[in-house]
Structure formats: structure tokens, C-alpha cells
Amino acid sequence: MNDPAFTNSSTRTATATVVRRSGEMSQTNYLNREHGLRSWLLTTDHKRIGLLFLWTILIFFTIAAVAAALMRVELLTPQGDLVTSETYNKLFTIHGVLMVWFFLIPSIPSVLGNFVIPMMIGARDVAFPRLNLMSWYIFVLGGSLALWSLIHGGVDTGWTFYTPYSTTYANSHVISMAAGIFIAGFSSILTGLNFIVTIHKMRAPGLTWFRLPLFIWSLYATSLIMVLATPVLAITLALMCLERFWGIGIFDPKLGGDPILFQHLFWFYSHPAVYIMILPGMGVISEIIPCFSRKPVFGYVWIACASMAIAILGFLVWGHHMFVSSQSIYAGMVFSILSFIVAIPSGIKVFNWTATLHKGSIGFQTPMLYALGFIGLFTIGGLTGLFLAALAVDVHVTDTYFVVAHFHYIMVGGMVMAFMGGLHYWWPKITGRLYPETLGKMAALITFIGFNLTFFPQFLLGYLGMPRRYHAYPPEFQVFHVLSTAGASILGVGYALPLFYFIWSLRHGRIAGPNPWRATGLEWQTESPPPKHNFIKTPIVTGPPYQYSPAEDEDLEVATV
């Protein structure tokens, strides 16, 4: 039982003795064990379900990205000339709805989380494998309804569905779109529930809470938010549909309702949801940085606790979206100070990642480039968040491009960079093959440059007063919009490139072997691609995670390359 080969503290022995060395693919694995559509659609294997999610969210990402591209082209000129105002409003709505609920929220949790959580904790699968598959079907159902709404004319409320516009005045498919989001919410809840139970009950022997990889901590925090916040979104959307369909007065003052109530309910979900869209990214970065610095992560306990602090404090700051909504100014002040405080744990993480680099042996492979890009962009995104928390500045810049730039720095600069970093990092584990490293580095660099060119000008634009969701705009803002559109086209290349080389690598990539990064996580102590139940023998953990050593790194480098 006490086989040292499977412990974290003796990784090198593990790779050498238990699994085959690189050079050939493992014979039967989760990918080639069964074939055919049926084997995928009825699978309960968390790894296959992760891949089902990957393909599904890729479809939504593509549609939402095309919507963004059309908007950026429209905004090249001050006049609204490419599409009508109505179409433009539908484009930003579809972009927001799909990116938030059908890409970002499931991105890291449902794809990478599904794939690696059980392996990271030494389990055969998640706690409820069939529920896990159901999560995907529910997601597909919700997504199909969203697509149905899109095909039948779309929605023009913005992803925020503010009342009474959404309940009384909008002439678009509000109810079916809301129903799609409502349904997809259950997928979130079930995935969160599954992860919580899995992390509590299925950890390998010896894997105590403070030996867990930080990715697990951040996904645990994320899951708590998913389970606790998503029901409020469901309630809010249901109330909105009640008013829209039956005229029951809840939000529209003409029916005796209160439109600000909607904003409280909506942001009570949607602000914690912002952390659903960033905590998992932080988890990925906490895996990549130690591995490519060959050093244990700095301040493990602080990073783990910071994740939990963010999850809890994240529930208390929703009113910072409402400083000019007619909310009481004293409520505004409470939300302001809490918003400043919620930034502190994020800062702790950034400082700890930076300190991890100290005296490391830093390699700049693609995942590391994405991770470093993440730190840079997330830092800017987080600090500009403080501008918005500072009440008086928010009065000026809320609902302008400053806010647009800020949350894209977090969600695209942060979460999407982390997702891409994680995908590159675990790609060899998922497929058993390596992606082409040079192209990978290029894509990371192109993404970083394109991203900054797209969104940095929007900070200036926002402080100048350019409101968001504007189809046409005064000509003096044009220069910034042209820069932004130019950046977006570069960003598009940065996203398209990996799609091609990932697909190429499925057949032609170099065989990765079980542990191409010489990483210490349990997921690397099994073959690539892993067998159906991940481990031939349940691993036993005897030490803390991230037992990297920069000193003994140099000779290893020669041995593996």
C-alpha cells in the first residue's frame, strides 16, 4: 500500500518505475477503449465529459466571437452603417449572454475541472458520474434554447436584462433566452455540487486539505459560489418572465413594481458569478507557475485561504454595480469599502505567484507564457477595478468603455489566458500528444499583444466619456475605436492559431509520455492519455504538493529533452 512510487514527494521515481517512459502511447486508454458516437453520448467518464464540454463551449465561443467581430467592424466608423441599431443591440446581447453563461462559466470548471479534478485527487471519477453527464445534457438543452432564440431573431436587452426594459418594452425573444440561461444554470449547480462532494469524499489516502493542489482549492471555492448564487439567478429570471408573460407587477413601476429590485437580485448572482469566471483561472495559474519555475508555490496556505475569502466576500459587493442607480448613497459607501476589501485576497495571490519565481529555474514554455500574461493583465484589470470601487470615479466611468475595458482585462485577459494556459498545460495529458511548442509560444504572444491593443484604448475612451452599448458615436472617439478593432483582429489570430495546431497535434503531435512537464501533481503520475479509471492503483500521498526543486533541475533538463 505504501508504495513510494505514487507519492508526491518522490516524483522522479514515480515516473521512472510505474508508468512507461515516453515514446509510445499507452495501449488502452479512455479515448481508444470504446469507439463510436454512442460511447461518447452515454459516457460517464469525467474525462470524456470534459471533452464534450470542450467542444460545446467552443461552438458558443465561436458564435460570440463572431458577434464581437461584427461589433468591432461596425465601430470602425462613427456612424451606424454596417448593421442597424437593432441588430447592433442584439449583437452585444448575444456576445454577452453566450460568453458569460455558455463559455466563461463552464470553461475552466466544466472542461479542465472535469478532466483533472478526479485525477488530481487520485480518484477514479467524480462522485456522481451520471449526474455529471446530466450536467452536460442540461447545458446542451439550455444552449440549444439560447441558439433557438438567436436564430428566431435574437434578444436586445443586453446580458443584464434590466427591467422594465426586458419585461415591458423589449420586442425580442426575452423569455426563451432567459429560459435557456435558467436551464444552463442547473448545469452549473450540478457541476458545483459534484465537485464539492468529490473533493470532500474522494481524495486519495493521505491527501489532506492542505496537501491539495491549489487548483482544487480554487475550484472548491468556485463550486460553492455556483451552488449558492445560481439559484438566485434562476429566481430573478423566473420573476422577470412572470412579469413579462403574465404582467404580474414585480419590477415595472407601472405595475406597482420596483425596477431597482431587479438590479439587486441580478447582481447578487452576477457579482459572485464574476468570481466563477476568475477563481478557476487563478487555480490554473497556481499550477503552472510552480511547475515552470521548478519551485514549490510561495505561501500555499495564503493562496488557498485567499480563494475562500474571495468566494465569501464576493457575495457582499453586488451593490457596487449600482452606485448611480438611485441606491442610497450610504449603501453605496458600504459596498465601496467591501469592494476594496475583496481586492486584497486577489492581491495576495499575485504577490505570491511573483515570489514563487524568486530563485526558481524558469522555463518559458507556452503554458508559462500564458500564465505570466495572466498575471500582467489580471493585475491591470484588478487595479482598475479599484477605480470603479472608488465611488466618485465610478459615477463618471460606470456604463462607459472604462468598465468594458476593466472586465475584459479580468475575463479575457485573465480567465481566457488561464484557460488557454491550462489547455496547453494539460493537452499532453488529455490527448497523449504535444502541441507544437514554437507555434504555441507565438499564439500566446499574439494573444497578449492583440488583447492589449484591443482593450487598452478602451480605458482612455471610457474616461473620455464614451458610453458602452452605443451603435453610433461622436467622431472624436474614432481613433480609439480603430485601434481597438485593429487589436481585435490580431486577437482573433491569437485564438484561431491554437485551434489549428491542436487539431493537427491530435495526429501529428509528438508523443508526450506520462509527464512531459515533469510536474508533481497526481494527474501526471498516470499514463497519457490516462486509462479509463485514471489509476491502475490508488495513489497514496505522503507529502505536500509542488515538491519541485530548482537545483536538481539542470541535469534533468538534459535527460528528458
Place this chain on the structure above:
Amino acid sequence: MDTFRLFPIEASTSAREIDYLYFGLTVMLLFFVAVVFIPIIYFSIRYRRGSQANRANPSTGSNLLESGWTLFPLLVSIGFFFWGAMVYYHIEKPPRNALQVQVVAKQWMWKLQHAEGKKEINELHIPLQRTVSLTMTSQDVIHSFYVPAFRVKQDVVPGKYTTEWFRPTRVGEYHLFCAEYCGTNHSAMIGRVVVMRPEDYEKWLRTGDTSRSIISEGRRLFHEKGCSGCHVGSEAIHAPPLEGIYGRQVPLASGEVVTADENYLRDSILLPGKQISAGYQNLMPSFTGHISEAEIMQIIAYLKSLGEQPRSDKEGAPENTSEQK
């Protein structure tokens, strides 16, 4: 208005205050960016794989460092919170003795009326160096009255009044934007604010349609709509007298005491059953559907003119909250 610039024009007293805060925050941003980016770049070069740097005894944690980078940002944050909150308090509390302008927003148009009675659409003319206070409501969805050159923005919400004020410091024409998404022609719901020299403003006020002042319009409506039938010395119907009602503490039948602000008066016209004055019965019919938002504002302006009481809550809750209802 239409020239390229990197930084917006400062055209109000609040603009200056907000810009200082913005510069302060920018310094803070640059400081923390330096604190994070310089070590990252330095470590990346010095400790790149294969370099000859000394890697002996790497540290994996330090409670001293952790406490430092927890407490220092926390203190800085609290400092900026107070700064932001002070400026916010100032720009959210409408000062006294301001020029009053009533604003009614609708898809996709701004309708404004000056106290003197002059009406405007999508334009607001105001004199230099005079404080202007807007009382705003919406006929349909939520809009937001945003003048970037003044750095002020306030949502305009149906069913209640919100206020916004500014004191222009620079003659010129400035953008007026609707900042809350309000439907198809949201981006066309724009206009301009024209800041004029006081003498030009006086001249402008007297040109064109110089209809009656808001107060006299309100007085006319007060009689036409039948308010005076019950509320002015009626023997037959027991209704509360309205002289000096504005700003007074009104005891309600429920036992609560509320301040009779604009939102209270508005609700009393549209939802008379919502808050019944102590000692009276709910006899009044609702005027919902029989009176426009602009007309309600005119009646309220008239009621305010009937001997304004000093507000008892000088530093109390602002008028634009829904809390006291």
C-alpha cells in the same frame, strides 16, 4: 465638442475633484504595477532556466511578507475609500439655492423644463458658475443622464425621482449622453449642454416660447385637475391641507413618520393609498394615467412654493433613496 483629445475637458467643479481622485488612483495603479512587474521581469531574466544565478535555500513562504502585502494594500485601499466616499457624498447631495430644472426622459428623448417655464428637448442651456439641480424621472425604461465634461451621471428611473447637480466652470457646448441602455435608439438619445455667460443666459431665457413658470403651470393644474376641490379649505371633504407640506414630517396612519419630499408627493398623487396621513381616510382617487410626468413635476413645484419648510434632516438621507418609503 468634436475634437480628438486624450483627456476630457473639465467643465464643472466636480470634474476637478473627480480628476484629482482619478490621478491619485492612477499613481496607485502605477505603483502596484511596478511592484509586481519589475520583480517578474527581473526574476524571469535572472532565474531563467540555465542561468548561473544562486538558487540555494529558496523560500516557500514568509508570514512577515504575507502580512505586509496584505496590510499595506489594505491601508491604501481604505485611504482611497475615504477619498472616493467624500467626493461621492459631495456630488450626490444636491446643494441649496440651485437653479431647478425638471427632466423627463423617454425612449429616446430628453425633455427638460426650466423653473422659469422654458422648455427644451435634448438640450440644456445653463449659466456659467451657477449651481444647477436636475430633478429627473422616466416615462418608460431606465435612462441615465450623463455629461462627461461635468463627470456626473445619474440613472433616471421610472416611478421615482432622482437628482443630479453640477456647477459649470467653462463656457461651451458639451455632450449629453444616455448612459443606461434603453433600447433600439439608445445611442441616438444624445444631446448637448450649453454653458452660457449669465447675461447670454438671461437673454436666452426671454427668447422664443416664454410660457408661464413651472410654479404657475403647477397652480393652474392644481385647480384644473381638481386637487384644490378637496385640499383647499373644503368643508365637505376632509383632506390634508398642503400649505408648507414640502419638507415637513408627516405622521402616517400606520404610525410611521415620513418626510414629505418629492418622491412622497409624487406617490401621493399616483398611489394615494400607499402612505395615508394620520387622521385622514383614503378618499383620494389615483391620478395614474390622468396626468403626465411633467405635469406632476409642475404640481410639486407649486406645492413646494406654498411656504417651504426648512428640512428637518439637514444631513439626512438624500431625496433619491427609496428607503424612506
